[in-house]
Amino acid sequence: MKHFLSLLDIDREIFFRILETAKKFKNDPWEVPQVLTKKTFGLLFEKPSTRTRISFEVGVVQLGGYPVVLNSNELQLSRGESLRDSAHVFSRFLDGLLIRTFAHQNLEQLAKYSSIPIINGLSDLYHPCQALADFLTIAEQNLDFEKTHLVFLGDGNNNVTHSLILASGLAKTKITVLCPKEMSPAKKVLGQARSLQTDIQIIHDIKSLEAKLALQEADILYTDVWVSMGQEKEKENKINLLKPYQVNNQILNQCKASVKIMHCLPAHIGEEITEEVLYSNSSIVFDQAENRLHAQKALLAEIYKH
Structure with missing residues (x-):
């Protein structure tokens, strides 16, 4: 798995492995593999965010990485720079990128031209990180x-x-x-x-x-x-x-x-x-909210384990 744009990017085996890893990470949030050591991870937001921003920012730190929060209004994207050019630029500076956006096609374009992993933090079509956290929460019941x-x-x-x-x-x-x-x-x-x-x-x-x-x-x-x-x-x-x-x-x-x-x-x-x-x-909504952190750390560990 290079990109995670929807749950169609993983199979049943990976789905269950992420959930099992998330359970282990939740038991001890800091006893996790430092798969993001010496890596810089971008968090790009076109929409306001509470749970997605905090859980990913904290998760990247706990995995040993450095999060860079990007507001689309402060980037040249807001002035018409193409997604294709932006993807190439992001790939030169970052080791991965989470995007919270409107049109799912934006994610697909960035993934097409990026050499780094692209993760869907929410689009108009899918919210796959939320679903991972949801099924971790269901498993806990x-x-x-x-x-x-x-x-x-x-x-x-x-x-x-x-x-x-x-x-x-x-x-x-x-x-x-x-x-x-x-x-x-x-x-x-x-x-x-x-x-x-x-x-x-x-x-x-x-x-x-x-x-x-x-x-x-x-x-x-x-x-x-x-x-x-x-x-x-x-x-x-x-x-x-x-x-x-x-x-x-x-x-x-x-x-x-x-x-x-x-x-x-x-x-x-x-x-x-x-x-x-x-x-x-x-x-169980607040267990569900907390589990964004653990599920997403497990997802990142799966992507960056090699």
Whole structure:
């Protein structure tokens, strides 16, 4: 694996190896291989970031490297320098680059012309580092992936949902996406899911018998913000369509007592999730947030181990 743009860049064996390594790293964050010693790692942000920035910056340091945080507005990229030229320049100065961007095509262009590893810190299509952390979090609940039912409520056509679908395929986990028809997962991603033989169902009617059965079976209830960065013009319409899919006590009461609540954060309380559910005993969202650090360190260790 040279680049990590989506979960399609790894196979099932590597997926599980990263999770096992992450578990070991979490037990002792500083007893980790110094695979980034004498290496400088760039962190390029076109979007604001809390968890991605902190977890990668800390992780690079703990692996022995030196992180360089780059704001796209301060680079010549913001004045029209091409991605191709930028990729060549980054490759001369850095030993690797994480990018948090809008268009997934930007990542693909940088990867095409870079001689250094390119890692997707979030794009409009995928959020693969989040999915690694999510499945590490699920594993910590002593759940057998192949017997686990993950139910996502909200916008099915977003980067987190897409990466959860692909991760579920690698893990052989059943995933149900409860979403408005207008926000179904991208056909491209569903095609990729079929290639992984993902056990997936898409349900649009939240009041249907199928939805009720999915909620009753759910081991994990997962939600995400309804309006992502760059979608502000669609906010009113999206909120109106998504109101029935809010994770609240009414939804939680349809689930078994052992169900766990996940959210990749930041949360917009009162929109996709209520305060009482987010901070309930069922919630594991802050374990999930912490696990970004451990999963990403394991990913970097996998990339730089040779």
